[in-house]
Amino acid sequence: MSGPRPPGPQGSGAGGERVPPGRLPAVRDLRLVLPTLALFAATAVAVGARPSTGAALGVVLASSAVVAATWSVGVGARDRVDRAALGVLAMACALGAVGAGVQAARSHALAAHPLVSLVGARTGVEAVVTGFDRPVRSGGVMVPVRVEVTGSGESARAARLDVVVLAREGWRGLPPGTRVRASVAVLDPLTPADPPGLRALTPPRVVEGPGISGRGPAAVRERLRSVADRALEGEAVGLLPSVVLGDEGGVSTETRDEFRSAGLAHLTAVSGANTTYVVGAVLLAAAALGAGRRGRVAAAAVALAGFVAVVGPEPAVLRAAGTGAIGLAALSTHRQGRPLAALAGVVLLVALLDPVTATGAGFLLSVSATAALVLAARPVAVRICRPWMPGPVADVLAVCVVAHVATLPVVVAAGLGTGPWSLPANLAVAPAVPVVTVLGTAAAALGPVWEGGAVLLAAACAPALWWLDTVAGIVAALPGSPHPAPPGPG
Structure with a gap:
């Protein structure tokens, strides 16, 4: 606690003595977090409640916002009340009222639907x-x-x-x-x-x-299956499309069960980690070629757009692209406030447009992992880094540990299967996941135009895919690993 903090070397405090350098921008950035939490909490309460309950909650929060705003305006110079804090409180209550009202309207519309x-x-x-x-x-x-x-x-x-x-x-x-x-x-x-x-x-x-937005990703999936069939053998044939595109059609039920039991099922769903690996690889390549900051940012933006085009513009993919970009920004900068504010903005937007999705386990997993990445990945990497441990290895370990610890409460609360060996399993596969994601995504993008080159890239994924399958099988067989219930009839 007594060591120096990394607030950002370029931060300069214009306020001189009253505000330490680099601190004021971070405080301003964090002002969006409390209103977003209020919106999320109100939405979570209203989801599943009767429309009248959500509407009543909205009225109470709206009244509280009016009181806080009025109090903030009437604060005098000699009053010991923080006007800025009252403003944030008013905004939090107002957004909470909007969230509760939106969900109440959606609940009413759902109840009236003919289905x-x-x-x-x-x-x-x-x-x-x-x-x-x-x-x-x-x-x-x-x-x-x-x-x-x-x-x-x-x-x-x-x-x-x-x-x-x-x-x-x-x-x-x-x-x-x-x-x-x-x-x-x-x-x-x-x-x-x-x-x-x-x-x-x-x-x-x-x-x-x-339309083209559906035919394009479908053609990419079909070509990647063909590429994987030519380049790989055994379970790796189905695992490559699964890890890269979330296409589980070629993965056997036994292998899917092993990944769930080992706590590795998240690897077969497109998440923010996929975008972080892909865009991160592009940033490293651009830096190695001598590109400036604007060039690297432009290359990252093109890679992000290309990733969405290849995988498909489904809601889960778009959310993964947003959270992955925020996590990447957190890793590439010393500032924590701005990425956290951006994450709060994503949560706020999703909670307003799709409250059920915002309170679902999948979105909560992405948000909690990204928030942990923003707040704790760099400090943890600094703590665990040793002279014998290269910096990139420390970064990978920090991301894996922090993301797993942050998402574990959500996994448990949602009733998703996870066992005592989940963290060691994720640590064991951590070096292999970026390899499969980056090379596999490149193979998927290259497949429609040059299948031979895509086959070479897919073949390079074989050792990493074998390691993923091996770790999942070993961990699933260990004592204490949960086993999925047998499928019911029909």
């Missing part, structure tokens, strides 16, 4: 596929869709709702943007805050094909 009244019944729907399918343990796939029309003929009602379809024949490989019609059974929602689920009773009838 809600059809739970347990069968109906026809017209929907647009919004993401790629993912396999389920009981067989078949989960397909995210946006239902736009419920019913058919005279009973058809137009109303949008994002849901998940559990399906088997004919639903695999539908690119995002495909408009389909099908007969479905409406299932009970998992929680009162969730929309109903759908089980497909018929194969989809394609009404309209996808």
